[in-house]
Amino acid sequence: MHSIHRISLFLSLAACACTPALADNVPGTGAGYYGEAEYDSGQGSVVGPYATWNECNQALQNAIDNAVNNFGWSVVSIDGCGYSSGLLNHGHDIHVELAALSPADSGAIAHAVLDEQRRVRTFYRADEYEARLRMIEKAVRGK
Template identity: 45%
Template sequence: MKKLHTAIAAAGLAIMGMGSAFAALTPGSGAGYFGGAWYDSNQGSVVGPYPTYYACNQALQAAINNATNNFGWTVTSVSPCHYNPPFAPVQKHEYYELAVVSDGPGDSGNVAGALLDEASKLRETYRIDAYDKALKAFIEIVDPNGEEEASDKPVTR
């Protein structure tokens, strides 16, 4: 009977551990995908945090469409969605901005959309989503001070 109780308890703990592996982003940590666009009106659109690149990219394209079609602003630069890890001020993350050269608001929205579509194609070509997923899993087992937590699984780098 004791072996059965131990086995059930171990299975329960294993199931609880699996649930935390698929948990949502930690609120307040700053984790998630962010993107942005800047306009000739000295205004900008920043979207995020989103749990996936594709949700962020969709929101960014909607923000650009709103700014160009409803406000008549011309996009001057765009920053494709990128993953911002939790506690980013103490960790390195990538950020880049692309210039948008166009003839006006409508054209700038199309150019920005083409740049974002190309960034999406690169993500698919180089399997960046798989990398991001592995990076998130790694970040979850390392605390903000850079000290690895004790774990049954070996950490590979």
């Protein structure tokens, strides 16, 4: 009987070891705003969850500044902050891939893209829209 348990345990562990790791946040692991940046070093920054888009955007810009100014890495892609929750996974508002530029140039372009995203969100009142979506989500969950 013990050998059956050992085989079952071994197969379970083997199946877990073969499961691919997810680089993106998994719905249900914490509702909030998430943002990401990847660098030419192969490293990346993930920020979140944050209660507001502005907090997330500021954290993402700070992470980019740190990577560019302190490590000398160039930004190769950014995923602007987007809301994710257990029921509604909205993902990122914007994904931009940058050509291999100097760290300073890539940082400036990344900041310009994120600043423009902020202007568009303000113009179209995206915070109000997302607040309504969360109200719907709470109603569905009964909270």
